[in-house]
Amino acid sequence: MSFHVISGAAETVDHVGVRKIGVNDLFDALRKGLADFMAKPSHIVFIIVMYPIIGVFLAAWTSANEHMLPLLFPLMSGFALIGPFAALGLYEISRRREQGIDASWSHALDIRHSPALPSIAAVGAMLVAIFIVWLLVAQSLYVHAFGPTPPATLSGFMRDIFTTESGRMLLVAGNLAGLGFAVLVLCTTVIAFPLLLDRDVGAYEAIHASVRAVALNPVPMAAWGLIVAFLLVLGSLPLFAGLVVVLPILGHATWHLYRRVIEPARGQITSGPNS
Numbered sequence: 001m002s003f004h005v006i007s008g009a010a011e012t013v014d015h016v017g018v019r020k021i022g023v024n025d026l027f028d029a030l031r032k033g034l035a036d037f038m039a040k041p042s043h044i045v046f047i048i049v050m051y052p053i054i055g056v057f058l059a060a061w062t063s064a065n066e067h068m069l070p071l072l073f074p075l076m077s078g079f080a081l082i083g084p085f086a087a088l089g090l091y092e093i094s095r096r097r098e099q100g101i102d103a104s105w106s107h108a109l110d111i112r113h114s115p116a117l118p119s120i121a122a123v124g125a126m127l128v129a130i131f132i133v134w135l136l137v138a139q140s141l142y143v144h145a146f147g148p149t150p151p152a153t154l155s156g157f158m159r160d161i162f163t164t165e166s167g168r169m170l171l172v173a174g175n176l177a178g179l180g181f182a183v184l185v186l187c188t189t190v191i192a193f194p195l196l197l198d199r200d201v202g203a204y205e206a207i208h209a210s211v212r213a214v215a216l217n218p219v220p221m222a223a224w225g226l227i228v229a230f231l232l233v234l235g236s237l238p239l240f241a242g243l244v245v246v247l248p249i250l251g252h253a254t255w256h257l258y259r260r261v262i263e264p265a266r267g268q269i270t271s272g273p274n275s
Contacts, residue, residue: 016201017263018212021220025260026227033253036094037245069150069157074138077178080232081131083247084189085124090251091194091258098259116200123192123203127185134181138174145170186225187214194258199265213261224257 068075088111096102114120145166151157161167191213192206201209214221228250235246 015205015212016195016199016209016265018209018216019261019263021217021260023220023223026220026224026257029253029256029260030227030249032256033094033249033251036090036097036252036255037249039097069154070142070146071135071138072157073174074135074178076236078131078134078138078181081134081181081185082124082127083250084185084193084254085120085127087247087251087254088120088193088197090248091197091255094252094255095194095197098255111197114197114200116196116202119200119203119206120193120196123189123196123206126207127189130181130185134178137177137181141170141173141177145173182225182229186221187211190214190221190224191254191258191261194255195262198258209262217261 089109092111111117111120146160151160161171188207188210190210192203192210195201195206195209196203231246231250232243235242235244
């Protein structure tokens with residue numbers, strides 16, 4: 001496996017074709033994502049169950065550690081920023097089902113043999129960096145609102161957030177900052193990882209294709225972002241248990257959204273926006 005992160009396997013940056021889609025294509029992608037999930041939900045749950053478990057662990061850890069309390073919400077919400085990278089195994093299963101080949105759960109690990117693995121790792125590292133910057137920004141906002149002293153208890157922390165002027169300002173500023181980070185991730189990775197699994201085009205072109213897809217389809221992509229956010233909130237109740245269903249469906253749906261947005265390679269036959 002050669003180390004081609006920027007240019008891809010061809011050693012040149014060849015721009016992939018991006019198609020215009022409509023909101024109906026989003027629901028078609030969700031329908032197909034649900035079909036993938038229902039085909040073999042047992043191994044899908046096996047792959048994704050760690051996400052809600054990690055969510056519960058983070059909530060318990062921050063609640064028990066007063067120094068981490070200000071990062072409770074940033075950790076829980078920001079963890080979704082690396083969701084596109086965490087769903088790699090789900091994209092691979094959808095890809096294999098699309099080709100009519102064995103899609104048992106063990107094949108989700110086949111991504112380690114992908115020729116685009118260095119590019120995938122590079123884009124994944126970018127998401128981790130964005131996640132860390134989000135946490136630093138969230139911590140800075142809290143210190144600006146309440147000072148460097150951490151809250152003594154969870155109840156006191158919640159009271160400060162919801163009953164004080166500083167807390168309300170922190171909520172507004174934090175949510176606006178979080179929205180900015182979410183938009184950044186959406187624009188740069190909405191179809192980046194499925195593209196890299198499907199075609200070794202390099203990290204730069206995968207990100208560039210995502211940006212072009214959002215620029216060409218601002219309304220559908222904004223709607224997709226809202227759908228993802230709504231389903232993640234819905235899946236977080238109660239105690240993140242719903243994420244066991246929501247996350248795999250979104251992961252599979254992202255693969256099918258990629259198929260709608262990106263023109264197939266020469267000689268490659270896939271379903272188009274109007275099929």
